[in-house]
Amino acid sequence: MQQLSLFDANESLSFPEDLLEYFPGFLAPQQGISLMHQLIKEVPWRQQIIQMFGKEVITPRLTAWFGDSNKSYQFSGTRFDPVPWTLALYNLKEKIQKVTGLPFNSVLLNFYRDGNDSVAWHSDNEKELGINPHIASVSIGQARQFEFRHKTDHSRKYGLSLENGSLLIMKGDLQHNWEHRIPKSKKLNNERINLTFRSII
Numbered sequence: 001m002q003q004l005s006l007f008d009a010n011e012s013l014s015f016p017e018d019l020l021e022y023f024p025g026f027l028a029p030q031q032g033i034s035l036m037h038q039l040i041k042e043v044p045w046r047q048q049i050i051q052m053f054g055k056e057v058i059t060p061r062l063t064a065w066f067g068d069s070n071k072s073y074q075f076s077g078t079r080f081d082p083v084p085w086t087l088a089l090y091n092l093k094e095k096i097q098k099v100t101g102l103p104f105n106s107v108l109l110n111f112y113r114d115g116n117d118s119v120a121w122h123s124d125n126e127k128e129l130g131i132n133p134h135i136a137s138v139s140i141g142q143a144r145q146f147e148f149r150h151k152t153d154h155s156r157k158y159g160l161s162l163e164n165g166s167l168l169i170m171k172g173d174l175q176h177n178w179e180h181r182i183p184k185s186k187k188l189n190n191e192r193i194n195l196t197f198r199s200i201i
């Protein structure tokens with residue numbers, strides 16, 4: 001599997017490159033697009049209402065949560081009980097486990113219907129994920145910009161385009177020191193699904 005070098009000399013000064021691994025051709029382009037259309041149809045998508053700074057906010061995207069039946073997950077004040085694995089998602093999990101050598105027992109799906117859907121700055125630091133979690137993020141459909149900023153020094157930033165069919169591994173102490181987001185975009189306006197495979201303890 002080809003891994004792409006993400007950083008030039010300047011960037012690696014402000015962002016530690018050992019916290020990410022990027023595999024652009026993890027899925028063939030056509031495989032990515034047909035999986036996206038299958039998931040748009042077969043997944044029980046929901047628009048969650050979450051607590052943010054004490055207020056109720058409607059998430060600007062659709063989500064779903066699949067995984068082993070004994071693993072539930074808290075996110076921004078909401079408890080998610082997983083839907084059992086579909087064949088397509090189980091097979092994708094197996095393929096990721098083969099490439100990475102890491103175990104995963106759940107996946108959070110995000111459906112960005114157009115460029116107006118987004119995810120705000122956050123880190124995936126829920127205690128159910130353990131201390132330094134590995135998160136495997138598969139992107140299909142419209143490529144979107146994925147941005148990082150350092151938690152205490154917002155001038156330290158990094159961004160990359162998550163292409164159709166790509167796999168990004170987030171690891172090490174990334175979630176302690178960095179936040180990430182998918183900003184809204186006027187130009188990148190087509191449908192996209194992102195799947196983050198996680199290991200809930």
Ligand SMILES: O=C(O)CCC(=O)C(=O)O
Nearest residue numbers: 108110119124182194196
């Ligand atoms: O859509 C993405 O690429 C990122 C989603 C994300 O950060 C999350 O689900 O925690």
Ligand SMILES: [Fe+2]
Nearest residue numbers: 122123124180
């Ligand atoms: Fe995240």
